[in-house]
Amino acid sequence: MEKSRVILKAAAVRKSYRMGATRVEVLRGVELAVREGEFVAIIGASGSGKSTLLHILGGLDRPDKGVVEFDGRDLNRMGARELNHYRNETVGFVFQFYHLLDELNVLENIILPAMVSRTVVGWMLTRRAAQKRATELLGQLGLKERVRHKPYQLSGGERQRAAIGRALMNQPRLLLADEPTGNLDSLTGNGILQIFEQLNRAGQTIVMVTHDERIAARAQRVIALEDGKIRA
Amino acid sequence: MAGTLKRVNAVHIKFCRDVTVSQGRARVAALWQQFKPTKADAPDGFLLDGVLVQDWKEYRRAYIAPMEKEQVLLSFMFILVGITTVFIVFVVFYMIISHKRKDIGVLKSVGTSNISILGLFSGFAFMIGLLGSAIGTLTAWLFLSKINGIESLLFEWFGWQLWDRSIYAIGDIPNHLEFHVLATIMGCAIAACLIGALFPACSAARLRPVETLHTGPV
Secondary structure (H helix, E strand, O other): OOOOOEEEEEEEEEEEEEEOOEEEEEEEEEEEEEEOOOEEEEEOOOOOOHHHHHHHHOOOOOOOEEEEEEOOEEHHHOOHHHHHHHHHHHEEEEOOOOOOOOOOOHHHHHHHHHHHOOOHHHHHHHHHHHHHHHHHHHHHOOOHHHOOOOHHHOOHHHHHHHHHHHHHOOOOOEEEEEOOOOOOOHHHHHHHHHHHHHHHHOOOEEEEEEOOHHHHOOOOEEEEEEOOEEOO | OOOOOOOOOOOOOOOOOOOOHHHHHHHHHHHHHHHHHHOOOOOOHHHHHHOOOOOHHHHOHHHHHHHHHHHHHHHHHHHHHHHHHHHHHHHHHHHHHHHOHHHHHHHHHOOOOHHHHHHHHHHHHHHHHHHHHHHHHHHHHHHHHOHHHHHHHHHHHHOOOOOOHHHHOOOOOOOOOOHHHHHHHHHHHHHHHHHHHHHHHHHHHHOOHHHHHOOOOO
């Protein structure tokens, strides 16, 4: 079977942070390539730099050195506008602590990325289509009965499913998940991983960060991050 | 008035509606300058040298000057209130943004631009300013339109004489509303809100999402 093409590439990525008087090198030349349709798990101990790497891959942070390319486009060379567009259209984020907006209900949280990408007039014209897409996602994620509920009225698993719905709203080519089961019990976490597996079978590219080897084993490929480098 | 010389000590002139006070005063002064030499040789003509042409504000200077001072003091107080408003709005927005750091990070993670974040908080400040000044203006208008009635009631019920007619030499408390002044005050209130919110909104727009999303579920 022919291998799919590489859509995400990181080369010699370095990142350090200043902590008081000392400078901590979190990433020390990370090399990574993710093919279209792959389900990749990045595993590493706490503080190994896996979340930092995920943020850099998702355009939330910039590396000090090195190149990150998506579909041949260098993220470092993107302007603010292009990077916003990349975060909105190309990437979907799933966070450990869900990060849903408490003032909005489940439907509004899911619809948020679609709202952000449009002007007021554009939103008026496409609102119905976006609501239809969000309702479909809610159905797929088993949240149809929770449409009007606020995040604090949901269980942890339901919140994470809503967060997955938000990440998938604009049909991103890449789904980035930062410890998506880290705040859930094993049964609920398993449900979330099953959703990821289903999405991947449907062709969704997923990069997941975890510290748990059993969770990482559910991915097609596991990459270990140790002392800021990919372990050979 | 039985003598041969008839005297007056003041002549009050009311101008037509379309003549301004300054125009009318200048015209009367010019007429007086023409008239005075014609009577210079008349008996007691020297008295004409002491005649003054004044508008009503100059004539009532002794009463109006303290009121103008009060107006200046009130304006100064309003400026202080304005500065306090800016500071309060600044503190409130700073606290809102401190509590909403995570939400700002979430918005940025789904592609919201810095300008949109700035616009979001500035729009919020504008709405607060608009709503606050509209309520304030309406309340002030109601209060001013009834101020003389309220003053009379306070005098009837409690014997409080808030408007001393012997000082101001005006029967009623002046309550004429000038709509351009109201509009200016409303504009200033909205501007105060926008100025107060500007710095916190800019700092919210500049927040880096990774800084805000590295937090727990709280």
